[in-house]
Amino acid sequence: MSAIRWDRLFTHATLATFDGDTPFGLIEDGALACADGRIAWVGAMRELPDGATATHTEDLGGALLTPGLVDCHTHLVFGGNRANEFDMRLNGASYEEIARAGGGIVSSVRASRAADEDTLFAQSLPRARALLADGVTTLEIKSGYGLELDAERRMLRVARRIGAELGITVRTSFLGLHALPPEYKERRDDYVALVCDTMLPALAGEGLVDAVDAFCERIAFTSAETRRLFERATQLGLPVKLHAEQLSDQGGAALVAGFHGLSADHLEHLGNAGIASMAEAGTVAVLLPGAFYALRETHLPPVAALREHGVPIAIATDCNPGTSPLLSLRLAANMACTLFRLPPEEALRGITVNAARALGLIDRGTLAVGQRADLVAWHARQPAELCYWIGGPLVRQVWIEGAPM
Numbered sequence: 001m002s003a004i005r006w007d008r009l010f011t012h013a014t015l016a017t018f019d020g021d022t023p024f025g026l027i028e029d030g031a032l033a034c035a036d037g038r039i040a041w042v043g044a045m046r047e048l049p050d051g052a053t054a055t056h057t058e059d060l061g062g063a064l065l066t067p068g069l070v071d072c073h074t075h076l077v078f079g080g081n082r083a084n085e086f087d088m089r090l091n092g093a094s095y096e097e098i099a100r101a102g103g104g105i106v107s108s109v110r111a112s113r114a115a116d117e118d119t120l121f122a123q124s125l126p127r128a129r130a131l132l133a134d135g136v137t138t139l140e141i142k143s144g145y146g147l148e149l150d151a152e153r154r155m156l157r158v159a160r161r162i163g164a165e166l167g168i169t170v171r172t173s174f175l176g177l178h179a180l181p182p183e184y185k186e187r188r189d190d191y192v193a194l195v196c197d198t199m200l201p202a203l204a205g206e207g208l209v210d211a212v213d214a215f216c217e218r219i220a221f222t223s224a225e226t227r228r229l230f231e232r233a234t235q236l237g238l239p240v241k242l243h244a245e246q247l248s249d250q251g252g253a254a255l256v257a258g259f260h261g262l263s264a265d266h267l268e269h270l271g272n273a274g275i276a277s278m279a280e281a282g283t284v285a286v287l288l289p290g291a292f293y294a295l296r297e298t299h300l301p302p303v304a305a306l307r308e309h310g311v312p313i314a315i316a317t318d319c320n321p322g323t324s325p326l327l328s329l330r331l332a333a334n335m336a337c338t339l340f341r342l343p344p345e346e347a348l349r350g351i352t353v354n355a356a357r358a359l360g361l362i363d364r365g366t367l368a369v370g371q372r373a374d375l376v377a378w379h380a381r382q383p384a385e386l387c388y389w390i391g392g393p394l395v396r397q398v399w400i401e402g403a404p405m
């Protein structure tokens, strides 16, 4: 039998594998090996094969090792910011009132349209860096602050550039149906047609679109308009997801589940019919406690019912200039625990394995043989610490496909 020689071997690690049903998939005093960018071996130290060696061996001395975190819902590419609206909301204006008065998403559209590609990249890159510094190795980024072909293209190109620049995975979502641009105020149908028949096919043809998203809400788009987009996405072979039931129940979750959608996101006002449809379709529930917190919402998402129906729950930052200027996925997990009463185990599955599933990715999110070796070693020994500490630099080291960052 030839001797095993791996590229990299971690010894004496506390492994939170999120593989299987045991709490955190925890392996105390564990070892993990990587070869060719993948996980090649994972288990307890005492079971390490005799004579196995690696080019690089690192004794983690009991430190926690997890899969790289996955932020499955962000809008982090945008121009300017909306600190002024933060002030307005604190003085009593609601998100809907600000949006109806021409602020909200449309004000970020103005700033994003005015920014050229390099400016947008320079403004957005630090936000992605902040997420990475907190352990994120896979990131979703949406368009939706351009709302015209060139500006949407610019956002998606910047998203791709961020992935290339940082060496992390960026998955893009086209969010042309985010808000009605002011110039289409009296011509809704024309805008929906432009998005479905011109923008989406063009951007998909340029390889800029990994999934298609929309905002189905009173202040945004109806379920009929959303359906039209999803039909076009399906024709183009693109998966769909949806901002659903954030401010009211529009039946969006059932709609996206009917298209075998990857995820339905927000869901504070989700009802039983939507939950049943999601369970049947395997659509992931993405909860966004940053937006709940920033909008000072009080209507909780139906966490217990999602759990009872076996709907996988993911947690994301929703990093955006209006409702969630949040630059830490660990803080989102902390808020999911504190505000939504998720136990740490559920919150952490929500930013690893279930978040990967929400992006349609099955090659990451757990520590198991064959998975991508996207790994984080932490200044922590227990998994729960990741959502217990509020802030602070907890990341000790990140590896992407087995190579140190």
Ligand code: NIG
Binding pocket: 075, 104, 105, 108, 215, 243, 246, 291, 318, 320, 321, 322, 323, 324
């Ligand atoms: O996910 N809900 C719609 N879209 C974003 C908010 C975008 C904005 O206000 O700029 C969200 O919360």
Ligand code: FE
Binding pocket: 073, 075, 243, 318, 320
């Ligand atoms: Fe969002």
